[in-house]
Amino acid sequence: MRNSKIEEQAKGIKEYVKKRYSDIAKGQGSCCPTSCECTPLVFDIGLKLGYSKEDLKSVPEATNMGLGCGNPVALASLKEGETVLDLGSGGGTDTFLAAKAVGPSGKAIGVDMTEEMVKKARSAARKYGYENVEFKLGEIENLPLEDCSVDVIISNCVINLTPDKESVFREAYRVLKHGGRMMISDTVTEGKLPEGVRKSFEAWASCIAGAMEKTSYLKIIEKAGFENIKIVSESKYEIDISDELKGKIISVKIEAHKT
Numbered sequence: 418m419r420n421s422k423i424e425e426q427a428k429g430i431k432e433y434v435k436k437r438y439s440d441i442a443k444g445q446g447s448c449c450p451t452s453c454e455c456t457p458l459v460f461d462i463g464l465k466l467g468y469s470k471e472d473l474k475s476v477p478e479a480t481n482m483g484l485g486c487g488n489p490v491a492l493a494s495l496k497e498g499e500t501v502l503d504l505g506s507g508g509g510t511d512t513f514l515a516a517k518a519v520g521p522s523g524k525a526i527g528v529d530m531t532e533e534m535v536k537k538a539r540s541a542a543r544k545y546g547y548e549n550v551e552f553k554l555g556e557i558e559n560l561p562l563e564d565c566s567v568d569v570i571i572s573n574c575v576i577n578l579t580p581d582k583e584s585v586f587r588e589a590y591r592v593l594k595h596g597g598r599m600m601i602s603d604t605v606t607e608g609k610l611p612e613g614v615r616k617s618f619e620a621w622a623s624c625i626a627g628a629m630e631k632t633s634y635l636k637i638i639e640k641a642g643f644e645n646i647k648i649v650s651e652s653k654y655e656i657d658i659s660d661e662l663k664g665k666i667i668s669v670k671i672e673a674h675k676t
Contacts, residue, residue, distance in 0.1 A: 509542070587641045598675070
């Protein structure tokens with residue numbers, strides 16, 4: 418009975434998150450909790466998240482919706498000719514930046530569960546002539562890719578959105594080549610969140626309720642098989658956070674390797 422209740426809750430969270438990001442893709446919503454005041458200047462949000470002006474000007478404008486909690490592409494030290502996978506690619510900002518970094522001999526693949534986001538990203542790729550990108554509709558807990566098929570995995574504030582983070586990291590490990598690396602930005606917690614926040618679907622969609630305690634988060638990455646795991650940087654995540662949660666949500670950039 419308990420397992421079925423947990424599964425039902427997880428299903429409800431996923432459907433709520435999918436609808437929220439579908440609405441954002443259609444210009445009908447925001448990723449922010451209702452308790453915050455969101456700036457309409459998504460370019461400025463991008464700067465706060467760690468993107469340079471050059472980054473934001475070099476990708477299709479429509480792909481930048483002010484989402485994320487960092488710039489994982491800046492961490493990844495991408496090389497010409499590499500194949501990069503972006504988990505939860507959304508409108509494609511990080512995927513397009515990765516495509517530019519790996520050049521015409523490389524490839525950038527974005528996977529997202531939201532059909533409207535994938536359509537938006539594919540449309541931008543066609544409009545601006547990106548030939549080394551591909552956007553796939555799929556779930557990051559069950560990736561539509563072959564084993565050992567990518568050199569680098571990036572992700573920007575997406576893994577916290579899923580109740581099944583262990584499956585995400587197992588799948589990431591499966592599709593990554595030996596010698597490959599994972600460079601992600603995500604939110605974690607220091608200390609417990611209020612129970613009401615944990616149960617709030619809106620807080621899940623806002624990258625808050627699904628944030629895992631930092632030490633536990635690192636442990637499930639290790640459990641999936643990754644080695645040489647380290648936090649490259651961390652900072653308090655206070656973009657559109659209520660006073661109740663200030664100081665408890667941490668934005669981390671994590672590097673891990675598959676040997």
